[in-house]
Amino acid sequence: xxxxxxxxxxxxxxxxxxxxxxxxxxxxxxxxxxxxxxxxxxxxxxxxxxxxxxxxxxxxxxxxxxxxxxxxxxxxxxxxxxxxxxxxxxxxxxxxxxxxxxxxxxxxxxxxx
Numbered sequence: 001x002x003x004x005x006x007x008x009x010x011x012x013x014x015x016x017x018x019x020x021x022x023x024x025x026x027x028x029x030x031x032x033x034x035x036x037x038x039x040x041x042x043x044x045x046x047x048x049x050x051x052x053x054x055x056x057x058x059x060x061x062x063x064x065x066x067x068x069x070x071x072x073x074x075x076x077x078x079x080x081x082x083x084x085x086x087x088x089x090x091x092x093x094x095x096x097x098x099x100x101x102x103x104x105x106x107x108x109x110x111x112x113x
Contacts, residue, residue, distance in 0.1 A: 010059055010069050011077050012044045018067040021081040033057040 019029050026044070030037040035054055042048045043058075050058075059069070066084045071077040 007059065008069070008072075010055060012046045014069050014077055014079050015040075015058060015062070016044050017079045018062040018069075018081075021067060021079060022062075022065055029058065029061060032061045 015029075019026070026040050027037050030040040033040070033054075034057060039048075039050075039054065040058075043050045043054070063069075066082045068080045068082055069077070070080055
């Protein structure tokens, strides 16, 4: 059983896909995760084996923005973007209107390896 202290590893492709869903550059993610853009580039291009704490920082930032990492080795890996829980509680936020069912689905992207 997985515990929050030991989440499954994330792949470079999942990191790229998460950034893509957020429309972030490497510089934005690197800044928010407090790592260098060069380090992030090397991780995303699979040139280095990242440290556990570096991956944890990247995961934390992306998950904080609604990115969820899905899949496994047998099924394949991907990401899903879900609305942030605090989005409706922001000052000035309007009550959500009824949307068609198709508009309520999460955006997702399978990470190509």
